[in-house]
Amino acid sequence: MSRTIWGLHMSTEHETVPVDQGYVTIGWHHMGDLSTLPADREAFKQRFREAYDDAKAGAIPVQAGVLYRFAYEMQQGDYVIYPSKIDRMVHIGQITSDYQYLPNAPYDCPNRREVKWLAHVPRTDFSQSALHEIGSALTLFTVTSHAEEFMAALAGEATGANDVDDESVEEVSTQVEESTEDFIIKRLKSKLTPYEFEKFVAHLLTRMGFFARVTSQSADGGIDIIAHKDELGFEPPIIKVQCKQTLESVGRPKVQELHGAIEQGEHGLFVTLGTYTSDARTFERGKPNLRLIDGPGLVDLIYNHYERFEPRYQMLLPLKRTYIPGPSISSAD
Structure with a gap:
């Protein structure tokens, strides 16, 4: 019978203790002893709602599902993969016990299973796509796409992953970029009112070297921000901005409405979290004094000027500078 391969993440607070002492553990201590619940996902969801009454509705089935799998779907003999951030090793082991509840366990992680660790393999021995699979955002998940690669590593066989797979690296880099872009756009949509979004865009413009003021919330004639290069707003160019938090x-x-509000010598800027239709883009190309900024374009501007943002906006969008692999650069002959 084939065995399930589980991937599991544990907090760095545990350091190397789980590997040294032979176990895996997860938190959610307010749930109590999971073995007192029937093997029923709805029962786990209900207990989760009661234990964590401030949990978001969308998170309940996900977190309850993790706990259900740990208590009931994991079986003795199944394999478990633990990618440790402490030592940058991929630890591969086999489950040797049923579910255990240790109410006095450290770090509020009472849910435990004993593990016989069988191999400790450097991350660099695996392909980038395999590392991406075990980098799941979930605490507990099944490993399927690269199961053979991990089992080969367990058997001490070369995986052939020491050579960098450019296609896999590019795929992972793209996924990181897209995830960060999604995060920024979702925060700007969910954490700000439309008027606060206008203030955010105005702040971005000031960090780009403009003076910008947000117009009145009512009777603004479709113009949300007026930006200019001089402090008094007399010197051209004058930029009229419309913001759509959609x-x-x-x-x-x-787009035509905005352009109709632009007087001679002025410029128009339309900023949205979404996209523009092809007709809108065609209209833009015929108007040299009009610029359309979509969600990805706004994210690029945020990247370029983020370090000069006020702390409140850096708290709104908590980002850190990092490096990810990019396309190969060929040297000229």
Whole structure:
């Protein structure tokens, strides 16, 4: 019978103790002894709602599912993969016990299973796509796509992953970029009111070297921000900005409305979290004094000027500078 291969993440607070002492553990101590619940996912969801009444509705089935799998779906003999951030090793072992509840366990992690650790393999021995699979955002998950690669490492066989797979690296880099872009756009959509979003765009413009003021919330004539290069706003160019805190596609009529409010010698800027229709883009190309910024374009501007943001906006968008692999650069002959 084939055995399930589980991937599991543990907090760095545990250091190397789980590997040294032979176990894996997860938290959610307010759930109590999971073995007192029937092997029923709905029962786990209900207990989770009661134990964590401030949990978001969308998170309940995910977290309850993790706990259900740990208590009931994991079986003795199943394999477990633990990618440790402490020693940058991929630890591979085999489950040797049923579910255990240790109420006095450290770090509020009472849910435990004993493990016989069988191999400790450097991360660099695996392909980038395999590392991406075990980098799941979930605490507990099944490993399927690269199961053979991990089992080969357990058997001491070369995986052939020491050579860098450019395609896999590029795929992972793209996924990181897309995830960060999604995070920024979702925060700007969910954490700000439309008027606060206008203030955010105005702040971005000031960090780009403009003076910017947000217009009144009512009777603004479709102009949300007026930006200019001099402090008094007399010297051209004057930029009139419209902001749409929407994830939907903005069409040509809305863009034309902004352009109709632009007087001679002025410029128009339309900023949205979403996208623009092809008709809107066609209209933009015919108007040299009009610029359309979509969600990805806004994210790029945020990256370029983030270090000069006020602390409140850095708290809104907590980002850190890091490096990820990029496309190969060929040297000229």
